[in-house]
Amino acid sequence: MEILIKASQFILSLSLLIVLHELGHFIPAKLFKTRVEKFYLFFDYKFSLFKKKVGETVYGIGWIPLGGYVKIAGMIDESMDTEQMQKPAQPWEFRSKPAWQRLIIMLGGVIVNFILGILIYICLMWAYGEKYLPNESLKDGVWVQDQLGKYLGLETGDKILTIDGQKIEKFRELPLEFINGTSYTIERNGTVLEKEIPTDFISKLVDRGKDAGAFITPRYPFVIAGVQKDSLNADSNILPKDIITAVNGQNITYFDQAKPILHSLKGQEVTLSVRRGKENLSVPAKVSNYGNLGVALGAVSLVDLEKLGYYNLAERTYSFGEAIPAGTQKAWTTLTNYIKQMKKILNPSTGAYKGLGGFISIGSIFPSEFSWETFWNITAFLSIMLGFMNLLPIPALDGGHVVFTLWEMITGKKPGDKFLEYAQITGFILLIALLLFANGNDIFRLFK
The missing domain is CATH 2.30.42.10 (PDZ domain)
Structure with a gap:
């Protein structure tokens, strides 16, 4: 039952994000009178679970839940319809449109993802506000429970002051800041110490396994x-x-x-x-x-600890006007943290690549008990993550098409169809390799 609840949330969230992302391409394409031949949730190799043609567009649901797509006439994309590209260009085709229109069409999906993430965070701030344990409330420092915290250089009773020079307001943000950071300062027995975060800290964190628990916690009675x-x-x-x-x-x-x-x-x-x-x-x-x-x-819950006099929790409520900057800031923080993690993954010495996960990892972050607040929080995070990933300058992703279009706008020279075809194939190979690696990590961790 637990797996079913997690899987249902994952599929619902993924479907919502895919449809809205593809809608971000679909709407500007139609506005610029570009023919959209297909609009699909999931991929439909060989057959579809559902399809219906309305006007000039076939709407459908595929059977391979690895994403979705819109097939835009006159464009080398996921469909790899090179036969169409050998015919003379038509006025309704993507390749016949001015470069600035093609750029807007290609950026539409990621723009929708970023806007959606911001809107969700704004609504969450407005509806639920925030309640958290302030880091400064830990007057007697943290509890270091295992060897990883000690390897990091922490001891029970340390007060964590800053990470990479930034004061951390919320205790729950500390683990992620240690993952993204390079150095930190603590107060130990009245002395302020500055320490480096070991380069392979993330590698050791991944090797512990997801059931190992937190490496630092508040001190409990x-x-x-x-x-x-x-x-x-x-x-x-x-x-x-x-x-x-x-x-x-x-x-x-x-x-x-x-x-x-x-x-x-x-x-x-x-x-x-x-x-x-x-x-x-x-x-x-x-x-x-x-x-x-x-x-x-x-x-003991944090609420009970507050009642017992151990800590003082902070609680904030927001009007809708106040939620706009608060939600926007949270979306920006989510994006910048994700970029920091990507940099760690691209550095082999950190071992962060071992933590790269696929569908099992993404599905596992959903809780076993349904909560609208948690569901929308995760969906907002995934929306921003999807927007960033699609913006990477890799052929076969939106970012790859954007790079080629910008090159054309700057130089006045349009890449040839054969070049775009080979670039698309190369991009697909890279994406499939990444997909196999990420999901292979998931399977390895399951057996481990």
């Missing part, structure tokens, strides 16, 4: 989820939701402080100071020879 049945404290008065605040009088504000204290008291009987609701109690307990209590750590 020692909240009990339950006591193990075979532990020394199975019959003790320790209850779920208890918060341990001290052991033998040694104060514990955060769970990470408990380990060294319990280790120093292993094999002994101790007194726990426990916060239970509004009461503060003393509970006798035993520490095992391994230095633990035999309890499970309970999960």
Whole structure:
């Protein structure tokens, strides 16, 4: 059921983005009286799931869910209809139109993607606002839970001040900023330190696997989820939701402080100071020879942590007028972060290419429980990503056609049909290789 919910959201989002992208080509083509022969969601090699001709255009749904296309008369595109190009040019064909009209037609798809992403973010800001944990609220620093955080150079209690010289406002943005960044500053025991982010940090992050959890988190209190049945404290008065605040009088504000204290008291009987609701109690307990209590750590939401007085969450609401600049800024930040990640992928020394994913990776970012807020957030991100990818100067992508058209406008020389045909084939080979690599990464990670 979980896979079905994820897949349904993925297909809905992808279909919406493809149709609107192709509509971005379709509308200016019709405005400039250019014949559009096909408008397809997904590719229709050999046959279609659905098709219907309306006027001069066949509208349809293909069976290969790798994208979509509009077939514009007199243009070398995904259809590779070179036979049409050997005939004399007709007034309604793409190749007969002025270069500036062809440029607008080719840019239409990516423009729609960027505008759509901005509009979605504006509406999300207006409808839901923002609620987040400010980075500056972590007065006692972060919790470094595993070796990756230590490899990065962090220690529990560090206050992260800046990454690449920029102050990070929201705690949830820190992991992505570390991925995109090259250096950072922290405050450790009152001393400000500047550190370099290891070049292969992303490679080690990918190698951990997606189920490894966060390498840094806010520091949490020692909240009990339950006591193990075979532990020394199975019959003790320790209850779920208890918060341990001290052991033998040694104060514990955060769970990470408990380990060294319990280790120093292993094999002994101790007194726990426990916060239970509004009461503060003393509970006798035993520490095992391994230095633990035999309890499970309970999960605590950020909202509960705020109620307990550990952190102060920030909440913003926006009028529609205020949401316009806020949503636009979020779209711009999304785009610039994606460009930074692409630069990392193109640098083999970072190992970021190992994190490149295909349809499985994209589908997995959708949640197992449907939420309109999450769905539209992901769709906005994918729209901006699709716009940027299509703008890359690769033949077979919109960006490739734009480059050739701009060359014609600057030099006055139009590339030959044979050159465009070979460029299109080369572009397809590059895209297929990239598609195989990305989806191959997905399959490798599944087996791994």
